[in-house]
Amino acid sequence: TASCRAKMAAGEERVVGAAPAGYTALAVKFGARQRSPHCLLVKEHQVREGAGTAHPPRRTLFVLNVPPYCSPDSLSRLFTRCGPVQSVEICDKPGPGEKKEKQTSKFFNRKTVTGFQVAYVVFRKPAGVQAAKTLSREGPLLISTESHPVKTGISKWIASYAASVVDREELKAEVDAYMQDYDKKIAEEEAKAAKQEGVPDEEGWVKVTRKGRKPGLPRTEAANLRMLEREKQKRARKELLNFYAWQHRETKREHIAQLRKKFEEDKQRIALMRAQRKFRPY
Template structure:
């Protein structure tokens, strides 16, 4: 029995920490008081051949199973010993798009992702990814020098951060509108360049921009438009009046028919009562 126990213990020590295929496990703890460890599963970020990615190859570390209490600042502090970190970004799920990413807004996307997340950590050198894959834990997320807020303190901090700074909000809105105006101007310039140029099949694209610009209205033209609108409203009111009158005439006609029906019934009853011929 003793030999079997020793054999099982040795097998567990050889296997080490369980992790998904292709990933390395890094144990972390929220603080020194926590006894059980949580595991981050990390690997070098890679995509299939021929596909594009928003993250630089050989310098990006992909992390699974990031707990809610682990912030971007915490990951930056935990992985800084491996090498200079360029950026850290948390997401709800892995990024599979190949389009360029738009910058995040602090004010128009305020709701954080609830639950466990994934993270992309970009190092300045590829050696940072190699060093992160060989990290041994457990690593502490919250320390005395870098405490992580939890409980009521985190709720108060989140509420304080939810109140935007008016000046910073104005700057962000102005920046967004400038970028939007520039994008519209580029699209209009591109449309003007393509207008009138036949494509491969000989078709010519025609847009509204090719028409003659409309002349501004004069005072007399504005008065004519207003007069047409007034006549249209008067005609609509007249049609509604006729419809109401038609309904009233129908109701009156039905009332007269019912009255005549009752009178005819009374007349028939009277004629039956006055007839003198009685065969029996």
């Protein structure tokens, strides 16, 4: 009805008007069927004199309240109507905008976005920032289109789950490529160390490595067995011996059995020595 539409329009006006000092509220929608708009708070990015920043002044638009499902491409398409967009950077919190390292892995060090973020939209001309502030007069702006849809709700969860399923062949290829680069790097470091071994530096010092007179313990099977035997002996010394009466009796019984066995072995050895004796004085 007309009254409901009027109430919704009044609600949208209140939402758009409720912006902090210095900011302009832009009402956007991520779908044509979305009833209540979402507000993006924008202003010209300014920094104090002497403070370093990677975002050019007078050409950068600072955007607050960016939802986690809004991508840089979506913001770029939204603000393209204001002028050519040079770059869009989305961050967890405001900062100097230092250059980020390029993500090289698809499976490792993946960061899950859980909350609202901030964005820096850099235009090619300063007029784009001023034009972006006037978008609040146009009413709710539609970000998601048929050609460039923005997934939200159930469709976003389904896409996130599908992306979380790891392709084994692709993962194996990435791990193999990483290990090849790692082996190549280690080989280069070893070749460089071998080339510099025994060569004094500028101050006359010679770097001593483990490959000198006493190299590291070789990891052979015999060395591993000796190490395990030593560990076993250490544990045996730490154990409580003859703590109980039955342990004391067992120890005595084993000691007597060993003495008897040794006595019999000594008798046999003496008898053998007598039989082999060649010098017989009588």
